[in-house]
Amino acid sequence: MITPLKRARGLGSAHEGADHFLKQRITGAANAILAAFAVGLIATLAGADLATVKATLAHPLVAAALLALIVSMCVHMRIGMQVIIEDYVHGDGLKVLLLLGNNLFAGAIAAVSIFAVLKLSFGG
């Protein structure tokens, strides 16, 4: 006999199961490594002129690491802020608005940062 339990099992009330839990840990582990690299990179570039910054980002591995960090970071912070909003905002209208804004913010940060890194890396 098939009951609705089959559809719900392992997915919980939000029907996403452990999706966010796993994503937050995978991106968190990636962030730990990539952010440590980025902090070191930015600390050495502090106060450097644009030519030096461009020359540093011209290396494919440096640019790739920064792009990976931006994607991983934006996924991580989007999930984290969603949890904060769901914890503290209870009015349906405001909550939906803030969740929408959260997605837009994370997407905008990713789009701007990715484009900037690509442009710098390609020497534009």
Added chain:
Amino acid sequence: MAGVTTGKRARARPLSPHLQIYRPMINMVMSILHRITGAALYVGTLLLAWWLLAAATGPSYFDFVNGLFSTWFGMIVLLGYSWALIHHLLGGVRHFIWDTGAGFDIGTVDLLGWATIVLSVLLTAALWIFIGCQRGWFSAWL
């Protein structure tokens, strides 16, 4: 319960313990700080995106943004941003340790909490000493 309160309360209802009742403990303070630093880092990505955008825009705008970041106010903000990042990173490592099922006895929980705050301050100081050495802030004393 929202929507069912009447004008007069019959008597004071018992409350479960909450933030203002509990004596602060290191584990609880680190948990709260993990969320606060996470939210701060969320806003802080604006600084990273702005810096990258400025570099991609051109030399004069890049110099302008770098100039803002080099002011005292700018550096205090960046100092806070770097500490928040390091603290949140270490807090994440603490959670990874717990994810394995290890470190749940009171002694280890307290140790990990103190390690998070102490290491985050030490690593932030090391980072800024490195930046200061690079930029010659300490040349007068060395």
